[in-house]
Amino acid sequence: MTSNIANFDAVSLPVMKVYDFPTGPYPTRVRIALAEKGLQSRVEFVIVDLYKGEHKRPEFIAGKNYSGTLPVLELDDGTCIAECTAITEYLDALDGVPTLTGSTPREKGIVHMMSKRAELELLDAISVYFHHGTPGLGPTVETYQNPEWGFRQRDKALRGMRYFDAVLQGQPYVAGETFSMADITVIGGLIFAMLVELPVPEEYEALHAWYGRMLQRESVRNQPVFANP
């Protein structure tokens, strides 16, 4: 996955805003993408307190993200882009250095398939477990909880870990031979697993080894969630 755009100058980019909760697994995905691409200095981070329910306030829903979730990228013209995948695509399209979402049609297809799979089978499942099977963000925010659904999703996430272990037995990165958005999504899943104290079973050695390598990347190891989970 090499870029064909070599003369990108990040300093010439207008400053963007990211509505953020620094230790949140999903915002961390965007923080990692920004770090990989060397774009952190072009972003003003605006903290939205999830535990106070600031992401559910009418002005945030109406003005920033209808879904009431973080992160949200706001461009200098006021356009708001939510959803980690969409934000990563936007950042990648600015320059393509390094490419996180694939260069060729085949690479793009595989990166998106594996990233979506990481959401469905791991990250989103753990998120449901967090919101339904644990106290989640607390009683002010969690106005409806269905523990049975939460525990089913926890078990789904464990099956997801087994799947990604099998994938990583055969290739160095989640989408193949190169680090990509799909790796970042699985990293988000394992961060969420850490936060909800759902350990990766020891026998998933390939997943453990891959995660060890991911934690050595500067873009990953410097994330606030590891300093202050």
Ligand SMILES: N[C@@H](CCC(=O)N[C@@H](CS)C(=O)NCC(=O)O)C(=O)O
């Ligand atoms: N599909 C969204 C999910 C975002 C998400 O769930 N973010 C978490 C932050 S870690 C959130 O805002 N949770 C608050 C809630 O669901 O009330 C994405 O990819 O950005």
